[in-house]
Amino acid sequence: MRMRMKTLGAMRSHLRAQAQMMMMMKKKIEIFPNWRSDNRGLMAASEPRASGGDQDPNSANLIPPSARFLQKNNSLEEKGRLAGHKNLLSCDNSDRDARFRLTETDFSNLFARDLLPAKNGEEPTIQFLLEMVDILTTYVKKTFDRSTKVLDFHHPHQLLEGMEGFNLELSDQPESLEQILVDCRDTLKYGVRTGHPRFFNQLSSGLDIIGLAGEWLTSTANTNMFTYEIAPVFVLMEQLTLKKMREMIGWPNGEGDGIFSPGGAISNMYSVMIARYKYYPEVKTKGMSAAPRLVLFTSEHSHYSIKKAGAALGFGSENVILLSTDERGRVIPADLEAKIIDAKQKGYVPLFVNATAGSTVYGAFDPINEIADICEKYNLWLHVDGAWGGGLLMSRKHRHKLNGVERANSVTWNPHKMMGVPLQCSAILVREKGILAGCNSMCAGYLFQPDKQYDVNYDTGDKAIQCGRHVDIFKFWLMWKAKGTIGFEQHIDRCLDLSQYLYNKIKNREGYQMVFDGVPQHTNVCFWYIPPSLRDMPDGEERREKLHRVAPKIKAMMMESGTTMVGYQPQGKNVNFFRMVVSNLAATQSDIDFLIDEIERLGRDL
Amino acid sequence: MRMRMKTLGAMRSHLRAQAQMMMMMKKKIEIFPNWRSDNRGLMAASEPRASGGDQDPNSANLIPPSARFLQKNNSLEEKGRLAGHKNLLSCDNSDRDARFRLTETDFSNLFARDLLPAKNGEEPTIQFLLEMVDILTTYVKKTFDRSTKVLDFHHPHQLLEGMEGFNLELSDQPESLEQILVDCRDTLKYGVRTGHPRFFNQLSSGLDIIGLAGEWLTSTANTNMFTYEIAPVFVLMEQLTLKKMREMIGWPNGEGDGIFSPGGAISNMYSVMIARYKYYPEVKTKGMSAAPRLVLFTSEHSHYSIKKAGAALGFGSENVILLSTDERGRVIPADLEAKIIDAKQKGYVPLFVNATAGSTVYGAFDPINEIADICEKYNLWLHVDGAWGGGLLMSRKHRHKLNGVERANSVTWNPHKMMGVPLQCSAILVREKGILAGCNSMCAGYLFQPDKQYDVNYDTGDKAIQCGRHVDIFKFWLMWKAKGTIGFEQHIDRCLDLSQYLYNKIKNREGYQMVFDGVPQHTNVCFWYIPPSLRDMPDGEERREKLHRVAPKIKAMMMESGTTMVGYQPQGKNVNFFRMVVSNLAATQSDIDFLIDEIERLGRDL
Structure with a gap:
């Protein structure tokens, strides 16, 4: 027509x-x-x-x-x-x-x-x-x-x-x-073009056309993941995709459990809940008073969601013990062991260790194998938060950074970050089959009737902390179909190459100082831009204070001119620095060059 | 072109x-x-x-x-x-x-x-x-x-x-x-057409065209609600829409707090977390051991998410005390007071009462005012779970069913149910301003920098238990723009009229028995279809067992013929019965007639 x-x-x-x-x-x-x-x-x-x-x-x-x-x-x-x-x-x-x-x-x-x-x-x-x-x-x-x-x-x-x-x-x-x-x-x-080749502000960026089309279809189908009854195709797609992801983690035959959740923070919260259920199942019915005083361990560089989970689930944020890291932001295993021993001596019971695969700011990968050794020694649950770094499992070149992940009890992996899947798309993957349902089921008869005509083991609702659950799987499944595993691999390798290009470009460039030395493990490149006025100033409080204000000023000007966006933050003793990340397939070397030119143009006279 | x-x-x-x-x-x-x-x-x-x-x-x-x-x-x-x-x-x-x-x-x-x-x-x-x-x-x-x-x-x-x-x-x-x-x-x-005029299976049904268009735009914008920085328009839309919802609840000037969450179960979980934070803020840092043994109260007909929240947050599902209801499924206030007194005598500390506005199966509205009186007397947090019934606040004719909601401390309201907004769209609304951030903030410096050039009070991320958060607001905001409050009112009034039509049609019809007497409070119509073979059978175990199998059989045949879908479940002592719900503007009396014809056609020879 x-x-x-x-x-x-x-x-x-x-x-x-x-x-x-x-x-x-x-x-x-x-x-x-x-x-x-x-x-x-x-x-x-x-x-x-x-x-x-x-x-x-x-x-x-x-x-x-x-x-x-x-x-x-x-x-x-x-x-x-x-x-x-x-x-x-x-x-x-x-x-x-x-x-x-x-x-x-x-x-x-x-x-x-x-x-x-x-x-x-x-x-x-x-x-x-x-x-x-x-x-x-x-x-x-x-x-x-x-x-x-x-x-x-x-x-x-x-x-x-x-x-x-x-x-x-x-x-x-x-x-x-x-x-x-x-x-x-x-x-x-009046919004922000998160798919723009020069948007580097978040771990999630890019606008994948297949993913977009998948999301349009998802909204049109407008259904709910809780039962096979009303989402038969999506439920099966989720099951098959989770199995593929578990295979990539390295669990035998891809066996295990898992579910897509509304983001990495919730996936991490699941991991803590499951760990508690595994060791102290009576907490589900009796509450935290049925367990000893439990403590959780995670890196000082890890995502704040582990602490949030600790607070929400009744452990208390102070019982989330922060681990020291090396200068690259990686957990020091000896510090973990020392803190486990210390906690035990104080009468606490260690329960759970989170190893981060790709930290938010530095992109650091904690040494999973060494941490796994300690977890085995002390019988602790090992979770790997791969929300940001999990995607590297798709790359034959980079997956070694997650060596040992197959020893984890649970893994968070957000395809909506490194793999360019539209928001929201996060999976919690668990090695032990059936534990999610054990942990979360309440057997609501009105929704999960046992006398349906199909195999009700396919109903997923009772595994979740949600009741209704958005269909996050389809766009990801469709992208995987359309790109193949090999397409995700190329995506990841390309983004890592691009951040290495940035690293090589600025590591010895006048006016730049790297926050840590060496090639980044992930696409995170962390650096200070030092305006000419500060270059000859001796190190000290005044220079630190001035430098702390540089990145926010440049960022504000960037946003007002609308040309590009990149994140900044302080970290520990380090004053505000830029954190550059690449997850967008549309970004090229010319965009990296543009970013650097823009920082220098805007920051020259500060 | x-x-x-x-x-x-x-x-x-x-x-x-x-x-x-x-x-x-x-x-x-x-x-x-x-x-x-x-x-x-x-x-x-x-x-x-x-x-x-x-x-x-x-x-x-x-x-x-x-x-x-x-x-x-x-x-x-x-x-x-x-x-x-x-x-x-x-x-x-x-x-x-x-x-x-x-x-x-x-x-x-x-x-x-x-x-x-x-x-x-x-x-x-x-x-x-x-x-x-x-x-x-x-x-x-x-x-x-x-x-x-x-x-x-x-x-x-x-x-x-x-x-x-x-x-x-x-x-x-x-x-x-x-x-x-x-x-x-x-x-x-191979999916299920949840927007079909004859899909009556879930509380969420229908396919709203404006909502659909809104969701297509949301996926295209592909951003994240955690900061104003990358979702300026959506963050403001959320703020304004939450204020309108609070106005409809009846809180002075629409003041208060709130956030959109990934579904009613998570919204209810928020309510329990906030209540705990209000009375025992030290639990956030110290864990549940810093509080006495707390108990929560909710109706035996309430949604299972209150129990799930109790289990997840460390209270224990046994410390979620179920309240008795009348034959219509409404909480009996005297039972609440008796159970509060009983719990206190046993050394427990009552914390939280959930009143359901529109229960999942019966569509019952608990008497909020009477419950609020008791909550005030005993200084308890009052939450109203209006996931299903909250939409009735938009109707001048039906909003009286939530009388007293303005006395609640928090309210769950899912526009994705009664109001036809595409999944997911659920709000947790809180009377006290700032308490969400107090409860959940972890002040992650890398995301919520205080030195941005705009007013960072607009950043929402630290109020949430999520980090990344999907844009659920836009489709809802757009529908509200396109329909006006008056359009939602018509939607609701029409769906309630239609279920009354069904009720009138079957209440005295041969072969039907209502699960409870009287005009339904919500669009839920609960009934047994009695096949001719059971009509003259005396009441007893054999008839009950046979009747229990009728609804599943009819439902299975319905699904296999693909003509319509309606839910069934047992409830308490009641064997499997059909629960009819209407939330789809596309449904008409002819579709109700069709459903009844279909039940009779498929069930005649059972």
């Missing part, structure tokens, strides 16, 4: 016509004087209707649906068009004249209530969705275009005051679909 | 041509003999490239990107096309001949690596996304078409064995985009 859809730019001209339309609407009300008290008379009562029954769902409309539709499509051709259900995306040559009258859709006079399931809602629905897709595909194209800014920064108060008609406030009355489309465009305009 | 895109059906014919294409590819390799050892020579080294730098990200391809592209688009017209960046969705009349050569896209020879950020990836990217949109819009149309089945049921082993070329297994090598599109179609084919 051929059609012409006007752009949003052109649509704005219709706003002017809106007052005129309101006049017409009033006339229509006069034509259908009875619609409000009884609109049944306007519809055939016996046929099944998309919207109807005894009551029109849009009964607060000023115009009944049929009238609204006639008002917009008041030619015979328009009516004929509605009868056809052709592929709207294909614009072929045949039947040209008949279909070319489809011309423009006037969204200024259409509302949500005119879309499906409204009577005659199919055509406006499809046209609305296609208009949205036009906005989105334009956004996608621009995201990869380096002449586009990464962001168009505004302060909260500016956005709250309303930007050129972009009003965030919600009201009682509906807005026209035209306004909705304008709002969507504005939402993207 | 005008174009013709073939359907997937037509695409299959291209598979036959693939062997021939491989022959052509080999020839191209000969034309570019050096690509593998050094493909820099094929590209201009100085210009910024979408894919490139020192290394082609697709280096494992058999063909360099440029060659692959030439091979597919080997006419001058094709090259000209690639230079233009026109609106792909608009098929206007001008420039017709030039653009009409766009004809078909052969996805059988395109791979993920050919899409953006690949050089010349823009055109295949857009065409791939549009082909996906064609699949999705076709799915959307069919979902609302009653001649489409709700599902095409297969057992797990059938899907795992592979259905007509739908292979769930993942492999090392990539699949063509044609196969990816076929997989997407199959994924939808």
Whole structure:
């Protein structure tokens, strides 16, 4: 079916016509004087209707649906068009004249209530969705275009005051679909392009087209992972994908347990819960008072979610003991053993050790094998937080950095970080089969009926701390299909090569100082930019204070100019430094060069 | 830009041509003999490239990107096309001949690596996304078409064995985009249409078009709620929407705290955590041993997530005390008070009471005001679990069922249930401002830097138990904009009217028995269908056992015929009964009639 859809730019001209339309609407009300008290008379009562029954769902409309539709499509051709259900995306040559009258859709006079399931809602629905897709595909194209800014920064108060008609406030009355489309465009305009080749701000970046398409499908399917009954395909995809991931970890035959959770922090929380259940199952029913005073161990460089889990689950954040690291941010195994012994002497019971595979700031990989030796010696649960570094298991070149991961009892691995899968996509993988259900099941009869006609072992809901669970698997499964394991491997190798390029470029460059020496283990490159004014200043408190303010200033200017984004933070005794990370396949050496030029341009006069 | 895109059906014919294409590819390799050892020579080294730098990200391809592209688009017209960046969705009349050569896209020879950020990836990217949109819009149309089945049921082993070329297994090598599109179609084919007008199986149903469009935009923006820095618009939308929700609860000026979480179970978990923090803040650092033996109270009909939270957070599921209910499933306040007194006498310390607003099975609303009186008397935290019933606050007609909710300390409210917002969308709302951050903050310096250029009070990450957090707000905000509060009100009133229609239809109908008497409080209608063979059987164990098997049998037949879906479960002493719920705006009286006809058709001979 051929059609012409006007752009949003052109649509704005219709706003002017809106007052005129309101006049017409009033006339229509006069034509259908009875619609409000009884609109049944306007519809055939016996046929099944998309919207109807005894009551029109849009009964607060000023115009009944049929009238609204006639008002917009008041030619015979328009009516004929509605009868056809052709592929709207294909614009072929045949039947040209008949279909070319489809011309423009006037969204200024259409509302949500005119879309499906409204009577005659199919055509406006499809046209609305296609208009949205036009906005989105334009956004996608621009995201990869380096002449586009990464962001168009505004302060909260500016956005709250309303930007050129972009009003965030919600009201009682509906807005026209035209306004909705304008709002969507504005939402993207004032957002941040996390897929831009020069967005280096987070561990998750990039915009994978297959993943994006997968996510669009996921939203369209709009189902829930808790039972096979309503998510048969997704549940199986999750099962198969988790098995593949366990194979890559190195557990025999990929056996074990696992689930996708809403992010690495929750995955890490699962690991602590399971460890507690394994050693002290009575805590599930009796509470923490049934266990001795348990302590958890994790690196001072590890993600804060281990501490959060300790606080949430009733261990207490002070009972999460932080381990010292070497200058590269890797746990010192001897320190772990010393702290285990110390805790035991104080009457605490060590339970759990987290080894980080790819720390957030330094990208450090803790020595898993040495930590595993200690865990075996003291009979402790070993968790590997590979939220950031787990992806390296896909790379034959880099997977050695996780050597020993097969000895872990549980592993967190976020495909939404290093592997470019859209947010959210995080897995908790467990070596012991069945333990997730043991830990979390409450056997809710209304959801997990044992007398279903299929094998209810496929229902996943009782393994989770969630009830409803978003379908996070499909986009990842689809990307794996589309790229193959080899495609993820290339992605990872390429990102690591690129960060090595950055490292090589700045390690001896004037005005730069590396936070730690040596080639980064992950894509994290941590460095200070020293403005000329500080280069000759002797080390000391004054210089430290000044240097501490450099990265925030440069970052603020970057954001205001919108050219690129990179993170900074202090760490321990180190004042604010830049943490560069690469996980976006769109980034190239030229983007790295650009970043360095930009830092020097903005920081030169500080 | 005008174009013709073939359907997937037509695409299959291209598979036959693939062997021939491989022959052509080999020839191209000969034309570019050096690509593998050094493909820099094929590209201009100085210009910024979408894919490139020192290394082609697709280096494992058999063909360099440029060659692959030439091979597919080997006419001058094709090259000209690639230079233009026109609106792909608009098929206007001008420039017709030039653009009409766009004809078909052969996805059988395109791979993920050919899409953006690949050089010349823009055109295949857009065409791939549009082909996906064609699949999705076709799915959307069919979902609302009653001649489409709700599902095409297969057992797990059938899907795992592979259905007509739908292979769930993942492999090392990539699949063509044609196969990816076929997989997407199959994924939808073997799934369940939760938006179908005859899908009554879960509390979440329906397919809201605005919500869907919002979710497509969310995936395209692919960002994270943890900081204003990378989600400025979404963070503000969340803030404003939470304020509106608090206003509807009735808290003065909508003041308070809140956050969107990955589902009602997590929202309920938040409520328990906050209550503990309010009364025993030292548990955050010291663990549960710093508090006395705390107990929580919730109805025997309440959602199992309260018990799960009790188990996870270290209280122990046995310390979640279940309250008795009346025959309608509503908590008996006197039982609450008696159990509080009993617990205190046994040396436990009551902490928290959950009142359910809309229970999962019966749709019961606990008497909040009476419960609030008791909570005030004993100084307990009052949480209202309105995951299912919270939506009724939008209805002037039905909001009285939550009278007293303004006295709660916290409220769970899932717009993804009664309000038709796509999954996941759940809010935890808290009366006391700042308590979420107090409870959960760990002040991770690398993420929540205090020295940013904007007001960092807008960063939300430290309030959450998650680190990364999916953008759940946008679809909801957009629906609210598009429908207005009044649109949600109509949605809710209509669904409740429809369940009353069902109730009136079956309450005195032969072969039906209601599980409880009286008009349902929510859209839940609970009933037994009694097959003719059981109607004259005297009540007793044999009849109970037989009746227990009726609903599962009918449900299994329903799923196998794919005509409709409705839930069943036992509850307490009651054997399996059907629980009908309506939350889908697409459902009409005719669908209710259909469901009853279907139950009778399938159950007649049991």
